[in-house]
Amino acid sequence: MPKTAEAFAPAKINLCLHVTGRREDGYHLLDSLVVFADVGDRITATLADSMSLRVDGPMAGSVPVGPDNLVLRAATLFEPPIDAAITLTKNLPAAAGVGGGSSDAAACLRALSELSGRALPGPDRLLGLGADVPACVAAEPLRMQGIGEKITPWPSLPPLWVVLVNPRVLVSTPAVFKRLERRDNPPMQIPAEDAGIDTFVQWLAVQRNDMQSAACQIEPVITDVLTALSKTPGCALARMSGSGATCFGLFYDAKSAEQAQATIASKNGGWWCQSAAILK
Numbered sequence: 211m212p213k214t215a216e217a218f219a220p221a222k223i224n225l226c227l228h229v230t231g232r233r234e235d236g237y238h239l240l241d242s243l244v245v246f247a248d249v250g251d252r253i254t255a256t257l258a259d260s261m262s263l264r265v266d267g268p269m270a271g272s273v274p275v276g277p278d279n280l281v282l283r284a285a286t287l288f289e290p291p292i293d294a295a296i297t298l299t300k301n302l303p304a305a306a307g308v309g310g311g312s313s314d315a316a317a318c319l320r321a322l323s324e325l326s327g328r329a330l331p332g333p334d335r336l337l338g339l340g341a342d343v344p345a346c347v348a349a350e351p352l353r354m355q356g357i358g359e360k361i362t363p364w365p366s367l368p369p370l371w372v373v374l375v376n377p378r379v380l381v382s383t384p385a386v387f388k389r390l391e392r393r394d395n396p397p398m399q400i401p402a403e404d405a406g407i408d409t410f411v412q413w414l415a416v417q418r419n420d421m422q423s424a425a426c427q428i429e430p431v432i433t434d435v436l437t438a439l440s441k442t443p444g445c446a447l448a449r450m451s452g453s454g455a456t457c458f459g460l461f462y463d464a465k466s467a468e469q470a471q472a473t474i475a476s477k478n479g480g481w482w483c484q485s486a487a488i489l490k
């Protein structure tokens with residue numbers, strides 16, 4: 211039997227995303243609390259004589275199947291190459307601020323590492339795939355700084371659930387960065403350690419996503435998503451993730467999140483709505 215490995219590619223959520231500066235090469239300096247949800251894509255890799263990629267799942271149509279797919283780009287980081295037949299089951303919307311491509315790349319690296327017994331590529335090579343890839347390889351609650359390369363594990367997170375809502379508009383990350391009015395915003399404040407859930411959510415509410423306003427100007431429907439989320443019972447906070455267009459509502463329990471998802475989905479047939487737990 212050929213050896214097979216499976217890896218989960220969780221949705222990435224920027225609970226807050228502060229843009230604090232810009233480097234000379236144009237990349238932006240970020241300060242973000244990044245977490246992962248128990249919804250995402252899936253990678254299955256089987257050792258084979260040559261490298262191949264098959265994409266299935268509800269969002270398969272929205273990603274490239276050739277060498278531009280971040281899964282195949284990630285696989286090339288191993289030298290010498292590890293040949294495998296890879297299947298990507300694409301459940302997350304692409305170019306949506308939930309890091310699907312970066313998380314797929316990270317999951318592919320984990321699966322190939324397991325199959326071959328070889329170490330994961332170093333941090334510089336991960337960053338070369340995309341600014342979100344180092345965070346997605348860590349795949350645990352973390353503070354992300356620099357342009358994405360500085361990763362610090364987040365010490366403790368209260369139990370939280372989210373509803374992720376994407377109005378099915380594509381938002382270009384460079385276009386949102388370009389439209390920012392300010393690039394020198396204050397960094398995250400640091401909350402008290404082991405704060406209870408109320409203190410944590412109050413703290414989070416005064417942090418920001420500095421890309422949200424620019425993204426809403428490009429795609430005003432994002433404002434509708436935020437309004438719909440914030441009106442659902444039990445929603446403690448509604449905010450955009452990454453450069454959008456996906457927004458999240460934050461909930462204290464699974465049931466409230468599931469009800470909010472059902473309510474929003476029933477009123478907005480074309481939107482992608484998913485309730486999930488935040489992984490600790």
Ligand SMILES: C[C@@](CO)(OP(=O)(O)O)[C@H](O)COP(=O)(O)OP(=O)(O)OC[C@H]1O[C@@H](n2ccc(N)nc2=O)[C@H](O)[C@@H]1O
Pocket residue numbers: 224227236237238239240242306307308309312339340341342343356357358383384387451452453454
């Ligand atoms: C904004 C964030 C926040 O987590 O999330 P997404 O909206 O992509 O999910 C990420 O920084 C995105 O990471 P990722 O999508 O991997 O970015 P990359 O492919 O490396 O970069 C896409 C483009 O975004 C801009 N970019 C990206 C990261 C950064 N720190 N500064 C930038 O200015 C650059 O113009 C770059 O060409």
Ligand SMILES: Nc1ncnc2c1ncn2[C@@H]1O[C@H](COP(=O)(O)OP(=O)(O)O)[C@@H](O)[C@H]1O
Pocket residue numbers: 272273274278279280281298303304305306307308309310311312313314315342383452453454
């Ligand atoms: N496996 C993949 N999944 C999603 N997008 C991918 C993938 N491979 C390449 N891409 C391309 O990468 C870009 C960013 O995708 P994604 O990581 O989903 O967005 P975001 O960074 O906004 O969360 C998209 O334009 C998409 O075409």
